[in-house]
Amino acid sequence: MNTLPGEPHAEPRTFLGYPRADGRAGTRNQLGVIIVGNCAATAARHVADHFTAQRLAAYPNVDGVVPFIHELGCGMEKSGEPMDLLRRTLGGVIRNPNIAGIVVMALGCERNNIYAFLEQEGLESNPMLKTVVLQEVGGTAKAVAEGVAALEAMLPVANQVARTPVPVSRLVLGIPATPGGNDAVRAALGVATDLLIADGATVIVSDTRSSGPALRARAATPKVGAGIEQRIEWWGQYTKGRDTGAAAPAAAWQQLGSSPLQAVFGYAHALPSQGLVLMDAPGYEAVAATGQIASGATLACMISADGNPFNAPGVPTVNVAxxxxxxxRYTDDMDFDAGPAADGGSSPEAMGERLLAHLLAVASGAPTCGEALGAGENEFVPWPIGVFA
Known part of the structure; x- marks a missing residue:
């Protein structure tokens, strides 16, 4: 699993992606089942679990059925930013290029009402977006049967889309956590991200408390710089009097390439720009990755200094040792060995080229260690601002 990649690309870079009607491209072609509130979690899990590898074998262009299960949807105000944040997170996931079709499930009495959610997000039922409400169909078993039937009807449609060469400019890489490791390893990741950005790709970073101060000097415009200052001030107020632990050192982000920061934007909002962008989020990688997926990330990468085998839901995650x-030691969890950059056996430039080749191979369908283990199904964590019960 973790002996990939191939040689660095010499010609203009492409990857084998799944083109979508809106001009974007997925790195995976998946169906999904998502819940508006936790009361439908068990039913949604059963729906996703129905689609085993054997049942999907007749659909070689479909990479799986992903459950997006979370703990929110009740115990919160029916309006305001916390509910808006949850809804735009769920809506963004539904629109992610890695998701070809999806079933939205609900109990029916959630504070996050399924029909209000769909209306607010501008989503309507169609052949590739179906809803199932337990209280309307008569309980869990009937809801599971309806959810399974809806996804079975989507499979032949999703299977019609095949991988095709698409420009790297359609790739969106998420880096949900502050890069670990030493300076040379972080510099190698920076080389890879700079090369992607030079080809028009988008790289999303988060962990605002540490990345914001580090990237302030790289703001492309005064407006971007002001946006960083505003979010740093907000975080200062938000964490006042709370034991949140020390923010990661800003130096960890300063070595992440040299591309200018093109935009700062709110959690789970649509991407405002290509290039290097900062999506406001805490340093908790599951929360940050969930928001990045909602914003359109189709690939993720982490330097796992402590062996953390985190995998983002619905998005292949390259874990760099x-x-x-x-x-x-972590041969089943780590996808890429950057050790030669740390011990002087490779330059950051050469290691960055190798990492880029690996990222593009994964974007083109090479499985990650996490995908082989079935990881990522329990890591969907919308930012729980506003939960009070």
Missing amino acids: PDSGLYA
């Missing part, structure tokens, strides 16, 4: 010893 910053030293070869960790890579050898």
